[in-house]
Amino acid sequence: MDDISSPPKPWQACVLTLFPEMFPGPLGFSLAGQGLEARRWALEAINIRDFAVDKHRSVDDTPAGGGAGMVMRPDVLAAAIDGARSRHPDLPLILLSPRGARLTQARVRELGAASGAILICGRFEGIDERVIEARELEEISIGDYVLSGGELAAAILVDAIGRLIPGVLNDETSALFDSFQDNLLAPPVYSRPAEWRGLKVPEILLSGDPKKIEDWRHEQSLQRTRERRPDLLEGEEE
Secondary structure (H helix, E strand, O other), rough: OOOOOOOOOOOEEEEEOOOOHHOOHHHOOOOHHHHHHHHEEEEEEEHHHHOOOOOOOEEEEOOOOOOOOOOEHHHHHHHHHHHHHHHHHOOOEEEEEEEEEEEHHHHHHHHOOOOOOEEEEEEOOOOOOEEEHHHEEEEEEEEOOOOOOOHHHHHHHHHHOOOOOOOOOOOOOHHHHHOOOEEEEEOEEEEOOOOOOOOOOOHHHOOOOHHHEEEEEEEHHHHHHHOHHHHHHOOOOO
């Protein structure tokens, strides 16, 4: 009898949000959208408001101790998290937060190697700290700035992971030349025509010598990284 193995499960993105209609949004287009349609990865958007307990479906309240804005309630959000965990018990819990650890390509690769992630999108002035502690949420920031909510950050994280999922990129080797691979920025890239408005493609890229081209690209990556992000090279060139 032939050994018929089941296809691998798609990478699962489970997003907890007050605005599920924001998904898939940009993730439904181009390579990410094609990957979603082909079931290379899967998306589930859960409305946090569905777990509210009062007739007004309230999800926020005033901050303890006073202050501006509102805070997401711990009972409602915890119930939403627990509901997601009941369906996806093995997925890591990630809170998109400007105070979290800055997202790196290394963390993207780690998350992409897992079976998926539960992504929690905050709103208002933030979420009750007790939920973060009780559910041991990992806080991730996409940069040193503040958004209106975590939805755009979640989409960015999923897009970064999606590029690494086998079958999503048309040419999977192209990811090897992305910025932040090996802590280097990507080298400059060129295409046709060979000359445009007096600007020429570097001759070495037209040489047909793979070794020379590879060496040139590596040196360009080093040079750009030294100039623009020397922090990435700290300890690497000692």
